[in-house]
Amino acid sequence: MDDPVDVRLAAEVSHDPRATLAQLSERVGLSVSAVQARLRKLENSGVIVGYQAILDPEAVGRPLSAFIEITPLDPRQPDDAPRLLEPLTAIEACHSVAGDAAYMLFVRVASPRELEALVSEIRHRASVNTRTTVVLQTFYEHRPMLSP
Amino acid sequence: MDDPVDVRLAAEVSHDPRATLAQLSERVGLSVSAVQARLRKLENSGVIVGYQAILDPEAVGRPLSAFIEITPLDPRQPDDAPRLLEPLTAIEACHSVAGDAAYMLFVRVASPRELEALVSEIRHRASVNTRTTVVLQTFYEHRPMLSP
DNA sequence: TCTGAAAGACACCCCTC
DNA sequence: GAGGGGTGTCTTTCAGA
Numbered sequence: 001m002d003d004p005v006d007v008r009l010a011a012e013v014s015h016d017p018r019a020t021l022a023q024l025s026e027r028v029g030l031s032v033s034a035v036q037a038r039l040r041k042l043e044n045s046g047v048i049v050g051y052q053a054i055l056d057p058e059a060v061g062r063p064l065s066a067f068i069e070i071t072p073l074d075p076r077q078p079d080d081a082p083r084l085l086e087p088l089t090a091i092e093a094c095h096s097v098a099g100d101a102a103y104m105l106f107v108r109v110a111s112p113r114e115l116e117a118l119v120s121e122i123r124h125r126a127s128v129n130t131r132t133t134v135v136l137q138t139f140y141e142h143r144p145m146l147s148p
Numbered sequence: 149m150d151d152p153v154d155v156r157l158a159a160e161v162s163h164d165p166r167a168t169l170a171q172l173s174e175r176v177g178l179s180v181s182a183v184q185a186r187l188r189k190l191e192n193s194g195v196i197v198g199y200q201a202i203l204d205p206e207a208v209g210r211p212l213s214a215f216i217e218i219t220p221l222d223p224r225q226p227d228d229a230p231r232l233l234e235p236l237t238a239i240e241a242c243h244s245v246a247g248d249a250a251y252m253l254f255v256r257v258a259s260p261r262e263l264e265a266l267v268s269e270i271r272h273r274a275s276v277n278t279r280t281t282v283v284l285q286t287f288y289e290h291r292p293m294l295s296p
Numbered sequence: 297t298c299t300g301a302a303a304g305a306c307a308c309c310c311c312t313c
Numbered sequence: 314g315a316g317g318g319g320t321g322t323c324t325t326t327c328a329g330a
Contacts, residue, residue, distance in 0.1 A: 010203060017165065017201040020323060031299050036324075038297095047207040052200050053165040055158055055293050059195040062293055067215070067245070067252060082287035093289035097215070098282040104215060108293060133247040139230035141241035145203050145210055145256060168306065179315050184307080 005030065009038055010047060011146035017051045054142050062090075062108035064115060065135040069101035070128040081126040088125075090118050101131065153178065157186055158195060159294035165199045202290050210238075210256040212263060213283040217249035218276040229274040236273075238266050249279065 009028050012019065019027075025035040042048045057063055072079055081103055082094050093106040105122075109115045119130050156176050160167065167175075173183040190196045205211055220227055229251055230242050241254040253270070257263045267278050 007208075010201075010208065014201045014203055017199045022323070032324085033300080033326090034298050045207075046204050049202040049204050051165045052202055052290060052292065053158070053162045054197040054200055055162055056194050056197050057293065059193075060155070060158065060293050065243075086288070089291070089295045092291045092293070094287040095213075095283045095289070096285045096287070098284055101281075104281065104283070106289075133245050133249075133252065135243045135245055135252070137244045139242040139244070140234070141243070141254075142200055143237070143240050144200065145205065145208050145240070147237045170306080180307095181316075182314055185314090 006038060006042060006047075007146065008148065009035065010042060011144070011148040013039065013042075013048065014144040014146050015148060057108055061110050064111060065106065065108045065138070066115060067133040067135070068105040068107055068119065068122065069097075069131040069133075070103045070105065070122065070126065071101050071131075073127050073129060077127070081128060084126045085122060088118065088121065090114075102128075154186060154190060154195075155294065156296065157183065158190055159292070159296040161187065161190075161196065162292045162294055163296060205256055209258050212259060213254065213256045213286070214263060215281040215283070216253040216255055216267065216270065217245075217279040217281075218251045218253065218270065218274065219249050219279075221275050221277060225275070229276060232274045233270060236266065236269065238262075250276075 005028055009024065012024055012027050016023075021032045021036050021039070024039070025032045028035060030038070039048075057065065070081060072081070079102065082096075085091055085094060085105070090107045090109050091105050092108055095104045096102060097104045107115075107118060109118055115132070115134075119132055122128065123130055153176055157172065160172055160175050164171075169180050169184050169187070172187070173180045176183060178186070187196075205213065218229060220229070227250065230244075233239055233242060233253070238255045238257050239253050240256055243252045244250060245252045255263075255266060257266055263280070263282075267280055270276065271278055
């Protein structure tokens, strides 16, 4: 993505994905059709991966979140943790990381009891040790990657 | 949010926020007017916090991400780190956590050099020690909180 | 690649059942 | 909650520069 107008457009959409083409065209200084064409290109080329509604975790019954670092029990075994854990929908993100652990997960659950069950499930599904860091308060998250 | 139809609607919107009311009404089995009324209620009551376009980190020049745990240098001082760090747009999320550190950040930067600069900036802005865990690969993230 | 205009689809608000 | 009507706006497409 080289064009500065594309960057601006991506930033605008990133902040307000429900904006109409007319609003976007005003903000980036192009005609509606031009904006539409560029937006399509950004979507099809994979710059814009998708759109998402951000829900209130408490309102949807997942008030407790945590980071879980996982380490394979046997480092010599082939390691397939991300795929093995993918069906667990409580897991919002899965990264492999440099450092003590092999992977870092971010999870959302309903209760401490459910967190315990999830950790246990992760352990024996992927044959790993875990180290859980419970989130006490979220000050901000989902902040956009581009600032307009 | 108690009504199962609301849950279903939130799940649908969460997956496809750009769906039209007609499409949503088909998926949840209600009339368009009912869907519109419920959607407004979900937005106004704060269940739906907002909408976001998900961008490809590499395409927007932030291919490197990391977790940064931070610990106040002086635990007796009043602690204002989240507010002090808020202007740093490389920080995507800031949580207070239970465990060794006081806060966990998730950041996205362009390069190792920029990560170094960011860590340094965080340290003297908030008077904290840091422990950085670099992300090597992201298998998935932004997974929706509700599965339809 | 942009602009401009025309046609169809949609959101929105109000109403009645 | 369903269904309909009216209005304004938006999306989409296609012409032309």
